[in-house]
Amino acid sequence: MRTSYKTILTLAGSDGSGGAGIQADIKTFAALECYGLSVITALTAQNTMGVHAIYPVSEACVATQFRAIASDIAIDAVKIGMLGSAEMITVVASLLKELKGKPPIILDTVLGSSGGAPLLPPDALPILKAKLFPLSSLITPNLPETALLTDMKLPLSTPESIEAAAMKLQQAGAASVLIKGGHGEEEHCSDCLLHNNRFFWFSSKKILTNNTHGTGCTLSSAIAAFMARGETTENAVGKAKAYLNNALQAGADYHFGSGSGPLHHLYRLWR
Template identity: 70%
Template structure:
């Protein structure tokens, strides 16, 4: 018998421009020595300038894709990205419950694109909280998403407010919460992890670049990859943040399209 791959299943939308979604997840997972599996929830028409259209796949297709993989291949971690509807959320929730090995599940609470396109209808937000928060090992909202998910009138701006939002999301059902601080002003990016009753803060210098398309997808799939490889939560987040920062730094030197370009997920191999 040969060696076994460490696998990460990513459940998300497709981004034909390659910067975000399934494509970013797959590149990240591969770059971090894991094998990428995928279930596609939607096909988006987008480029570096924004999202032009979204076609959600039928729920029956999700069942077929997921079970074809799970019936044959062991899944060591799951990353969830764009879902798009209440029906898809409920389908993913049911499918996750079919996995007998209980792999870590990283839920990137994607509510909209960086360009402002809504990717999850408002009425589906409570469904996501009810159906997927209890199944998630970790959720990874950014500051604006944390405000929407907690009902805050504006994104938390202080360390105390961010920690309070993390606790609220934990009380809403999520085992652990990582609130990403990339939307803050200033030259530092600080992320707050609440896990096992403790707060962990991760800081890095902001990279001056327009090429930020898919940063959230990259971080969450990197966390999934490190957890699939056996890292504990805090260490997985630390390593994933370091990888994402280096991918941003490397991608800053490239030009793709006329808008916000992608990170360089494969910088280690260039």
């Protein structure tokens, strides 16, 4: 019998510092025993201090990258990160409809960097909801992104308000919604999953570390990896959250750059 990889295609921006974007996605896939494929949507100049510049890739280039991979390699899951514009969202939505089979699609609603740099203009939000929400198996906004996508005001600080926001996002077209609670002020990070008309809550104590660059990219990529391996959505989220916490803890004491350093994605392999 021939052995096959579990493959995941990520469409996202490149982060030369290695903490987020395509680089974080590929590391996460590898750490979780999956084979990473990539379509680069933008080049960024960034480091641990923040994003210095963004250079979008043309829609034609993205389409050519995508079709070269999809025409040759079976894809078990898709992760979508930074897209950067309404035009790119439209192109990616069209490309996803060309995929053979129905692999799970995890949409990380990247609206800004962890340092606060805007990565998607406000006028692109309706396009994101109209074009990509209906194609996605799961969307993974954080609390600030949830507020922007639902026109609800921060803080979303109670379980009731977060569940109401998840329902609004589902009504906007998302099949399942994971609202990440890492931006909350509590000692615990509580993430809310709305899936199959049920709410699942995942709570863990926050890890005190400055090395948090790329946490959103990593969590969505880990969910994609576990779903590619056949886990249910709720199990994939639980296992991905455990992996993220372990990667945060393993990288907590490293010194890397002058700002917010990366997680230790490959902690399982380093001895």
